[in-house]
Amino acid sequence: MLKVLFLIHDLGQGGAEKVLVNLVNNMNHDKFDIHVIALFGGGVNEQFLKPDIHYQTVWPKTFPGNSQLMKLLTPKQLHRICIKEKYDIEISYLEGPSARVISGCMDTTTKLISWIHVEQRTKKVLAGSFRNFKEASFCYNTFHQTVCVSEDVRNDFCSILNYDKTCSVLYNTVESDKILLEALEPVKEFINDGMIRLVAVGTLKQSKGYMRLLKIVKRLWDEKYLVHLYILGTGPLQQEMEEYIRQNELNNNVTLLGYQKNPYKYVSKCDLFVCASLGEGFSTAATEALIVGTPVCTVEVSGMKEMLGNDNEYGIVTANNEEALFQGIKRLLDDMELLAYYRHKAKIRGNNFSTEKTVKAVERNLLDLLDEA
Numbered sequence: 001m002l003k004v005l006f007l008i009h010d011l012g013q014g015g016a017e018k019v020l021v022n023l024v025n026n027m028n029h030d031k032f033d034i035h036v037i038a039l040f041g042g043g044v045n046e047q048f049l050k051p052d053i054h055y056q057t058v059w060p061k062t063f064p065g066n067s068q069l070m071k072l073l074t075p076k077q078l079h080r081i082c083i084k085e086k087y088d089i090e091i092s093y094l095e096g097p098s099a100r101v102i103s104g105c106m107d108t109t110t111k112l113i114s115w116i117h118v119e120q121r122t123k124k125v126l127a128g129s130f131r132n133f134k135e136a137s138f139c140y141n142t143f144h145q146t147v148c149v150s151e152d153v154r155n156d157f158c159s160i161l162n163y164d165k166t167c168s169v170l171y172n173t174v175e176s177d178k179i180l181l182e183a184l185e186p187v188k189e190f191i192n193d194g195m196i197r198l199v200a201v202g203t204l205k206q207s208k209g210y211m212r213l214l215k216i217v218k219r220l221w222d223e224k225y226l227v228h229l230y231i232l233g234t235g236p237l238q239q240e241m242e243e244y245i246r247q248n249e250l251n252n253n254v255t256l257l258g259y260q261k262n263p264y265k266y267v268s269k270c271d272l273f274v275c276a277s278l279g280e281g282f283s284t285a286a287t288e289a290l291i292v293g294t295p296v297c298t299v300e301v302s303g304m305k306e307m308l309g310n311d312n313e314y315g316i317v318t319a320n321n322e323e324a325l326f327q328g329i330k331r332l333l334d335d336m337e338l339l340a341y342y343r344h345k346a347k348i349r350g351n352n353f354s355t356e357k358t359v360k361a362v363e364r365n366l367l368d369l370l371d372e373a
Contacts, residue, residue: 003033004366005087007098010062011036011043013203013233013259015172015284016117018045020093023173025050026359032366037082039097040066044259058082070097071131075104075139089366091115092143096129103139111369114143117281119156119302126160137161145369149282150303168365172282173358176291176350183268183292189257190269195228196333199270199294201263201285202277204235204256209276209299212322214241216276218248219326225333229254230270232263268292271339272332276325277301290314290350295342297328307349314349315342 006024011017024034025048034053038046041057049055058081059066070078078101083090091113092102099114120126123133130136140146146167148154154167190197198217202208210231217229231241231254238256245254260266263285267273273289275298280286282303286296290307296315298304308315316332318324332339 001031001033002088002366002370003035003086004089004091005035005037005083005085006091006093007037007039007082007102008093009097010038010040011045011049013044015202016094016281017043019172019174019284021045021048022175022355023359023362024053026173026175026355027363031363035085035087039082039101067097067129070100070129075100076106077104079104079106086110088370089113095120095126099143100130100139103142111145112143113369114140114146116146116148116153116157119153119279119281120160121156121279123160126157141165145365147365150306152302152306153281156302170361170365171353171358172284172287173355173362174284174287174291174353176354179264179288179291182262183264185262185265187265187269189230189255190266193228195226195253196272197270198227198229198272198274198329199232199267199289200229200274200276201232201267201288203233204231204237204241206237207278208233208237209278210237210241211244212325213274213276214244214248214250214254215322216326216329217253218250220329220333221250221253225330227253227333229274230257230266231255232257232260232266234259264288264292267294270294272297272329274325274329275299275301275304276322278320280304282307286315287350287353290346291353293343293347293350295332295339295346297325297332299325314345 029052036053036055038057040059040062042061082101087110089111090102090105092099093115095116102112127133127136147170149172151169154169158167220227267289273294273296275286280301289296298317299320300317304317308317316328318328
């Protein structure tokens with residue numbers, strides 16, 4: 001049995017954190033002895049790990065300035081503090097701090113993998129959790145393999161680092177059967193008020209583009225479109241969003257549902273999933289929307305054209321700005337037949353992201369890496 005470690009910053013409400021839980025829960029536990037370490041505990045996704053996953057945290061919860069404090073230590077010192085056992089494979093499941101830790105492994109018999117989830121676009125962003133870009137480049141080049149969640153993320157990562165080592169693309173794991181089952185649950189918050197239901201899912205933070213989405217809803221309402229936006233998630237932008245909703249009298253048009261253990265029942269009963277993000281890796285929330293058959297309208301961020309097609313075969317991809325997204329949503333609201341068409345295409349595309357396919361691809365990748373030794 002292969003002993004595999006996944007190291008992640010935390011198991012909070014983010015997409016990568018949720019995807020990691022999906023992946024390790026569905027791997028073959030007869031072949032892989034799976035360990036997960038979170039640098040910081042207390043994340044909402046901890047509760048979903050299966051009992052036979054060996055889980056531990058380095059620190060009980062996050063604390064202010066942790067990233068800067070970690071930079072005071074070398075990767076080798078951090079590895080010694082955070083990782084106490086010997087593993088066949090050690091995986092940094094997010095760019096940044098976890099990559100710095102794993103790169104400090106001194107055991108030459110252990111294979112190291114770096115898993116990159118988002119486009120970083122500049123040397124400054126890529127090096128944000130490192131002392132400088134030189135250290136970031138050195139650390140990432142200690143890995144035997146890099147895995148990216150989309151072609152866009154791979155191209156971005158390799159371009160910034162001038163990276164010429166093995167770099168694979170493996171799509172995120174979602175629990176498709178579970179999603180479809182939980183999507184059937186009723187939603188007491190929804191009433192038949194004749195409004196078109198829009199839905200967005202993700203942490204309430206600047207990078208998710210929620211403020212421009214709220215502005216789009218106001219514009220739609222001002223133009224007499226009967227829309228109601230439901231947003232699932234919590235985060236630091238919540239107070240600013242609530243203030244905008246209050247000032248613009250959108251209380252009857254926008255509902256912040258907070259963190260929901262079962263988001264699928266809401267997404268499946270909405271007419272359109274909207275992504276307004278400034279950046280993504282390979283959106284878990286959009287993938288889940290397709291699985292439950294909810295049409296997707298999104299700005300162009302990493303992975304969306306891979307998911308929805310270069311010519312909008314399975315959903316609408318617009319330029320990444322407020323006006324383009326506004327026009328994309330309007331186009332669907334003005335054409336109910338087109339909206340119904342994309343609901344049908346969403347279900348077809350969603351079948352490609354089955355749990356079995358994505359998990360087997362990861363397992364095969366791990367076994368192949370060891371065979372190269």
